[in-house]
Amino acid sequence: MKVLITDGIDSQCAQILKQNGFDVTEKPKISKEELKEIIGDFDKLIVRSATKVTSEIIEAGKKLQLIGRAGAGVDNIDIEAATRNGIIVMNTPGGNTISAAEHTCAMMLSAARLIPQATADLKQGNWNKTKFTGVELEGKTLSIIGLGKIGREVASRMQAFGMKTIAYDPMIPDEFAAHLNIELLPLHENFIRADFITIHSSLNESTRNLISEGTFELMKQGVIIVNCARGGIINEADLAEAIESGKVRAAALDVFETEPVKADNPLLKLERVIVTPHIAASTNEAQEKVAVQIAEQIVEWKRRGKLEGAVNASAVELAQAPGVSAYLALAEKLGATLAQLAPSQANKMTVFTSGEFLHKFNEVITAAALKGFLDVRQSKDTNYINAFTMAKECGIGLEQKFEKENPDYTNLIRIELENGSEKRMIGGTVFGDKEIRIVMIDQFLVEFKPEGHIIIYNNIDKPGVIAHVTQLLLQHNLNVAYVALSRDEEKKVAMTAIVVDGEVSDALLQAVSSVNGVSSANLVLL
Ligand SMILES: NC(=O)c1ccc[n+]([C@@H]2O[C@H](COP(=O)([O-])OP(=O)(O)OC[C@H]3O[C@@H](n4cnc5c(N)ncnc54)[C@H](O)[C@@H]3O)[C@@H](O)[C@H]2O)c1
Numbered sequence: 001m002k003v004l005i006t007d008g009i010d011s012q013c014a015q016i017l018k019q020n021g022f023d024v025t026e027k028p029k030i031s032k033e034e035l036k037e038i039i040g041d042f043d044k045l046i047v048r049s050a051t052k053v054t055s056e057i058i059e060a061g062k063k064l065q066l067i068g069r070a071g072a073g074v075d076n077i078d079i080e081a082a083t084r085n086g087i088i089v090m091n092t093p094g095g096n097t098i099s100a101a102e103h104t105c106a107m108m109l110s111a112a113r114l115i116p117q118a119t120a121d122l123k124q125g126n127w128n129k130t131k132f133t134g135v136e137l138e139g140k141t142l143s144i145i146g147l148g149k150i151g152r153e154v155a156s157r158m159q160a161f162g163m164k165t166i167a168y169d170p171m172i173p174d175e176f177a178a179h180l181n182i183e184l185l186p187l188h189e190n191f192i193r194a195d196f197i198t199i200h201s202s203l204n205e206s207t208r209n210l211i212s213e214g215t216f217e218l219m220k221q222g223v224i225i226v227n228c229a230r231g232g233i234i235n236e237a238d239l240a241e242a243i244e245s246g247k248v249r250a251a252a253l254d255v256f257e258t259e260p261v262k263a264d265n266p267l268l269k270l271e272r273v274i275v276t277p278h279i280a281a282s283t284n285e286a287q288e289k290v291a292v293q294i295a296e297q298i299v300e301w302k303r304r305g306k307l308e309g310a311v312n313a314s315a316v317e318l319a320q321a322p323g324v325s326a327y328l329a330l331a332e333k334l335g336a337t338l339a340q341l342a343p344s345q346a347n348k349m350t351v352f353t354s355g356e357f358l359h360k361f362n363e364v365i366t367a368a369a370l371k372g373f374l375d376v377r378q379s380k381d382t383n384y385i386n387a388f389t390m391a392k393e394c395g396i397g398l399e400q401k402f403e404k405e406n407p408d409y410t411n412l413i414r415i416e417l418e419n420g421s422e423k424r425m426i427g428g429t430v431f432g433d434k435e436i437r438i439v440m441i442d443q444f445l446v447e448f449k450p451e452g453h454i455i456i457y458n459n460i461d462k463p464g465v466i467a468h469v470t471q472l473l474l475q476h477n478l479n480v481a482y483v484a485l486s487r488d489e490e491k492k493v494a495m496t497a498i499v500v501d502g503e504v505s506d507a508l509l510q511a512v513s514s515v516n517g518v519s520s521a522n523l524v525l526l
């Protein structure tokens with residue numbers, strides 16, 4: 001319950017958290033050295049864009065469970081490192097959308113009409129009416145790169161100015177854009193057709209340097225460019241050149257490759273560039289909204305386990321769906337059982353789900369199976385956030401498959417683990433709401449509750465084997481809770497799972513393995 005708040009986050013954030021029993025420390029101007037030194041004491045960190053939550057900070061945050069971003073962009077947080085360490089990263093979608101959209105429109109109008117330059121000039125005592133001749137927006141084509149929450153708000157506002165809106169966003173369907181009166185076009189066509197371009201995508205590997213030397217060549221002479229999304233999406237050196245050459249008439253920038261922007265940045269020296277210091281979200285309204293939103297999201301998560309705004313925890317979000325928890329418990333047990341049955345070198349896992357209900361939970365079921373498996377196989381903590389990264393780091397190849405209906409079970413989870421030629425398989429289901437059962441191991445159909453100390457062995461199907469084994473259990477004073485027997489009549493082999501009421505010693509397991517006809521005996525602890 002210890003939360004560290006850095007950057008200037010509205011006081012309502014701390015207030016709400018304190019009212020809900022959190023122990024809050026506010027350090028608005030913390031250095032990266034101090035952050036590294038103290039982060040180990042906190043389980044939650046809340047930031048805006050100034051604090052760089054690097055992998056170094058994340059590794060130092062031994063108790064960290066959650067990094068909250070009071071805002072939209074999470075590019076100042078090393079999501080990969082957070083995910084590897086099982087830490088939830090959440091932002092506040094929508095909290096500052098309107099402010100950012102309004103700022104973008106203001107920047108576009110200012111760039112078109114040279115308002116900041118004219119203001120500065122007039123304040124110096126001049127009266128230059130011709131120097132500040134601008135361009136109209138009416139009838140011009142505006143290209144929106146990134147048609148997310150802010151992009152859409154900008155579109156509707158600029159349509160009111162009579163602009164034609166086109167856009168590029170690989171995640172948005174044509175019909176959705178058409179419904180907003182926006183024509184979705186390939187990226188290069190946006191560049192070719194636009195009179196104005198505004199950027200509203202996140203900064204990611206596909207958008208870094210999205211606008212650079214080669215793309216300026218495609219653009220119309222005299223295009224106006226606005227970036228209130230993220231520095232790094234437009235290559236600053238190339239933009240400076242394009243402005244100097246006249247290709248770009250004007251640029252309006254709220255964000256920069258390096259922030260705070262350095263005084264010698266060539267863009268700052270260009271008359272046709274207008275700039276603001278990353279303030280698109282800096283309104284009283286937006287700051288209140290994101291502060292309250294992040295605090296409430298954290299309280300909801302802690303109080304009711306409800307996860308909202310997480311950017312790296314889709315499996316955790318799915319795990320909250322009604323009816324799925326018993327299947328997750330089952331998947332963990334199946335993973336843990338397989339980890340104890342299969343040879344240690346086995347490294348290719350396939351998780352099969354069948355049944356209509358399980359279809360949409362494939363991902364979280366796989367995360368649960370991996371958690372169960374890795375909890376047994378390795379010492380690091382695994383959770384639904386880092387399960388996939390952990391599996392990759394352990395060299396486990398992973399496949400998820402959805403099978404057709406199983407004739408015997410409405411919903412079934414099966415996991416296969418392979419090691420070259422050898423393959424082990426385990427399957428289970430849930431009876432009613434919460435009765436979890438293992439129902440198959442390899443080719444054998446069984447049925448037992450995966451709980452406690454379980455001896456599982458294969459044997460030649462002949463008289464006397466079970467009698468011999470139960471004799472050994474008696475000698476070790478062990479009560480049998482449950483026995484599940486199954487056989488492969490064709491191959492004349494059998495499999496037995498015996499749930500016992502106490503601990504199984506190595507000596508007993510060795511003795512069971514040595515019983516005539518038993519080919520392998522394993523102890524499974526669940
Ligand atoms: N300057 C500021 O103060 C300020 C304020 C708020 C948001 N932002 C930034 O604005 C951006 C948009 O925020 P939002 O809330 O609308 O986010 P959003 O997630 O709603 O929208 C982002 C959109 O970008 C799209 N996208 C991803 N990769 C793309 C690509 N290669 N090409 C085109 N589109 C791509 C996504 O599909 C998504 O629709 C973010 O970068 C955010 O950090 C800046």
Ligand SMILES: O=C(O)[C@H](O)COP(=O)(O)O
Pocket residue numbers: 048049050070071072073074096278279281282
């Ligand atoms: O992504 C965002 O939300 C904006 O860039 C705002 O950043 P800020 O919270 O540092 O103003």
